[in-house]
Amino acid sequence: MIEDLSALGDLPQTLVRRARGAGVYLVWRAQARTVRRVVVRDRRVEETSASSVSGIGLQVFDEDGATALASRDDLLPDEALPLLDGAVRAAHGGRSLGVHRASLPALPPTHAEEVPEACRHFPDLSLHDVGRRLVELEEEWARRTPGPALRLAFGTDLDAWRVGRSDGTDVLYAMPRCVLRGAATTPSAGARHTVATAVFSPDPRMLWDPDRIALFLRRAETAARLCLALPDAPTHPPGSFPLVIDYALAKGLAHEAFGHASEADAFRSSILARDGRFRVGDEVGPGHVSIVDETLLGDHAWQPFSPNGLPRRRTTIVSRGRLHEALSDPWSAAEAGVAVTGAERAESYRHAPVPRMSNIRIEVEGALPAPGTFEDHGPEEVRDLLARAGVFRRHPRVVFLSGYSGGQVNTATGDFVFNCKALYALSQDAIALFRPAIFSGSMFGALQSIREAFGPLLLDALGTCGKWGQSVPSSGGSHWFLVLDPHPAVRIGGSA
Amino acid sequence: MNLDLLLEALAAAPEVRAWSVGAAERRRLSLGVKDRQAGGPHAPIDLAESCAARYLLVWTDGKVSKGSWERRQIQRDAERAIAAARLHAYDDPDAAQVAEPAPVPEVALFDPGAAAMASGDTTLLAARLSEIRRLVADAGFATWSGAFSSTLSHTRIVTSAGLDVAERATATAWHVSFEGELSDGRAARAP
Numbered sequence: 001m002i003e004d005l006s007a008l009g010d011l012p013q014t015l016v017r018r019a020r021g022a023g024v025y026l027v028w029r030a031q032a033r034t035v036r037r038v039v040v041r042d043r044r045v046e047e048t049s050a051s052s053v054s055g056i057g058l059q060v061f062d063e064d065g066a067t068a069l070a071s072r073d074d075l076l077p078d079e080a081l082p083l084l085d086g087a088v089r090a091a092h093g094g095r096s097l098g099v100h101r102a103s104l105p106a107l108p109p110t111h112a113e114e115v116p117e118a119c120r121h122f123p124d125l126s127l128h129d130v131g132r133r134l135v136e137l138e139e140e141w142a143r144r145t146p147g148p149a150l151r152l153a154f155g156t157d158l159d160a161w162r163v164g165r166s167d168g169t170d171v172l173y174a175m176p177r178c179v180l181r182g183a184a185t186t187p188s189a190g191a192r193h194t195v196a197t198a199v200f201s202p203d204p205r206m207l208w209d210p211d212r213i214a215l216f217l218r219r220a221e222t223a224a225r226l227c228l229a230l231p232d233a234p235t236h237p238p239g240s241f242p243l244v245i246d247y248a249l250a251k252g253l254a255h256e257a258f259g260h261a262s263e264a265d266a267f268r269s270s271i272l273a274r275d276g277r278f279r280v281g282d283e284v285g286p287g288h289v290s291i292v293d294e295t296l297l298g299d300h301a302w303q304p305f306s307p308n309g310l311p312r313r314r315t316t317i318v319s320r321g322r323l324h325e326a327l328s329d330p331w332s333a334a335e336a337g338v339a340v341t342g343a344e345r346a347e348s349y350r351h352a353p354v355p356r357m358s359n360i361r362i363e364v365e366g367a368l369p370a371p372g373t374f375e376d377h378g379p380e381e382v383r384d385l386l387a388r389a390g391v392f393r394r395h396p397r398v399v400f401l402s403g404y405s406g407g408q409v410n411t412a413t414g415d416f417v418f419n420c421k422a423l424y425a426l427s428q429d430a431i432a433l434f435r436p437a438i439f440s441g442s443m444f445g446a447l448q449s450i451r452e453a454f455g456p457l458l459l460d461a462l463g464t465c466g467k468w469g470q471s472v473p474s475s476g477g478s479h480w481f482l483v484l485d486p487h488p489a490v491r492i493g494g495s496a
Numbered sequence: 497m498n499l500d501l502l503l504e505a506l507a508a509a510p511e512v513r514a515w516s517v518g519a520a521e522r523r524r525l526s527l528g529v530k531d532r533q534a535g536g537p538h539a540p541i542d543l544a545e546s547c548a549a550r551y552l553l554v555w556t557d558g559k560v561s562k563g564s565w566e567r568r569q570i571q572r573d574a575e576r577a578i579a580a581a582r583l584h585a586y587d588d589p590d591a592a593q594v595a596e597p598a599p600v601p602e603v604a605l606f607d608p609g610a611a612a613m614a615s616g617d618t619t620l621l622a623a624r625l626s627e628i629r630r631l632v633a634d635a636g637f638a639t640w641s642g643a644f645s646s647t648l649s650h651t652r653i654v655t656s657a658g659l660d661v662a663e664r665a666t667a668t669a670w671h672v673s674f675e676g677e678l679s680d681g682r683a684a685r686a687p
Binding site: 036038044045046047048049050051052053054055059061066067068069070071072073074075083086087089090091093094096097098099100102126127128131265266268269329331332350352353354410412468469 | 622
């Protein structure tokens with residue numbers, strides 16, 4: 001499939017010449033993607049599927065800045081040229097619709113290719129073997145934690161792009177993604193709780209990688225035990241409390257709140273902008289806290305280039321408590337008063353790229369050490385960390401929010417609503433489990449409240465970003481645990 | 497929509513005991529509005545053409561394969577697509593059946609105005625945009641966002657049991673939100 005993109009022949013040059021003749025600037029995007037999935041439940045393969053998509057998207061900008069995108073699901077030259085003509089007509093025709101006129105920035109031409117080594121193992125993967133392996137893993141999981149109904153799914157996604165522009169830019173990149181997911185559900189007929197977990201790798205052989213499987217089973221055991229315990233757990237009273245959040249919830253906070261609000265295409269209404277311009281230098285958090293978005297090789301959301309052919313830059317959104325850089329693309333940066341960071345992504349060649357995150361993290365200077373691994377830390381171990389750091393002297397009772405299970409933010413107001421997987425009340429002498437509760441409030445209040453951090457950065461919290469109707473993989477994290485002092489604008493409980 | 501190559505390949509595949517294919521060829525025009533800006537680089541006028549087919553293959557050993565094929569596989573590479581489907585066959589006795597011929601009810605699914613818009617005519621879209629802009633101005637909303645689309649589809653369902661139904665359909669949809677809090681929309685066969 002990647003070969004299909006390499007073998008476009010002189011189509012890119014032909015398209016660029018034709019666009020030049022029509023007086024338009026062209027960004028062409030060719031994509032070839034193969035997605036495969038196996039689901040196992042009750043010791044048998046429940047579903048197996050495979051699909052592929054390939055096609056080309058042609059986005060043109062006429063001399064007045066009017067733009068149109070035309071796409072078709074094949075890579076044939078005979079079809080691409082009429083497609084381009086249609087895009088040109090549509091761009092010109094947009095004048096009658098009062099469309100926005102974009103200004104074309106000067107961009108450096110780029111020629112590059114990034115195809116990770118793991119990509120070559122995708123064609124060798126046998127879904128029969130995957131099914132058998134998942135059944136083995138389900139049996140092992142059930143042996144370790146009997147009781148819950150279990151479901152395992154393994155998905156592979158090889159997503160390859162070739163992108164070019166009128167200035168001669170031509171980049172080819174492939175993003176290999178594999179995810180092993182498990183979900184444990186309470187078996188009783190009463191209150192049911194499903195707790196999910198996941199491990200990813202760029203390499204489809206991960207199902208036979210002892211380290212990845214050991215990590216998965218460790219997380220799966222925790223998920224299964226939690227789903228069995230939750231039906232008997234009470235509901236925690238609402239209010240503002242001293243909090244501990246884990247790295248997955250911190251990723252949710254960073255992504256949904258600060259990440260989306262720092263996307264430059266939203267600055268006409270974002271709380272992080274004033275009069276459409278990023279509020280560079282404004283204080284939004286304490287001086288020991290930063291928020292960074294960075295694409296990482298081997299990560300689930302790795303993307304080395306944007307679908308406009310720009311290298312993706314590391315972006316420090318918050319630097320030591322102050323707004324610093326925005327996630328931008330060529331068409332939003334100037335208006336927003338920020339540098340172009342190549343942060344745009346698109347679900348497919350059919351979609352127009354929009355600025356959005358890759359792997360986002362909250363960094364805390366002076367994070368305290370924590371022994372072992374993150375998976376070694378249940379509520380008892382978290383309590384011990386807090387005790388050793390003296391947190392209980394400041395707050396005798398701390399609420400620990402574990403895991404992230406979705407949420408949203410209003411980027412115009414900065415208000416967020418998230419949900420966690422479990423909630424524990426921790427004190428020097430006691431630990432109590434409660435059902436998951438809403439974690440809501442002001443994103444500024446939450447960031448300002450961060451006091452301590454424990455452990456190194458862990459950035460493998462997975463997600464799917466659904467901005468503007470387009471789904472792309474996201475990821476991120478923070479230190480293993482963050483301690484937040486109570487803040488009147490940050491609450492748990494209540495209703496969404 | 498040309499399924500000839502695919503149907504010939506299915507008929508000639510010795511290991512395929514039964515099959516069902518649901519194919520759709522679509523043409524779509526859409527336009528987005530983000531924070532008052534219509535048709536900008538992040539939500540441009542969008543003309544899309546696509547062709548895909550969902551399939552169910554029942555193999556002689558009773559296993560089934562399910563998935564989707566893209567245009568290239570349907571129109572130029574059917575034999576290899578079928579062979580690839582065999583590689584992910586699995587046991588699912590409940591799924592190993594395809595539909596028989598049956599009466600198809602007459603339901604109006606096509607509108608010429610929607611079809612014209614899906615093929616690039618923006619007259620209806622311009623009128624809708626103009627009306628919404630007027631309403632936004634009258635109500636004093638500071639910002640609004642929205643999406644508008646029209647789709648023309650040719651669909652066909654064919655099974656090895658003799659079912660062969662083709663249909664032409666349109667769908668238009670629009671959705672707007674004001675201040676990110678108040679929203680409305682409509683989806684229907686005709687604008």
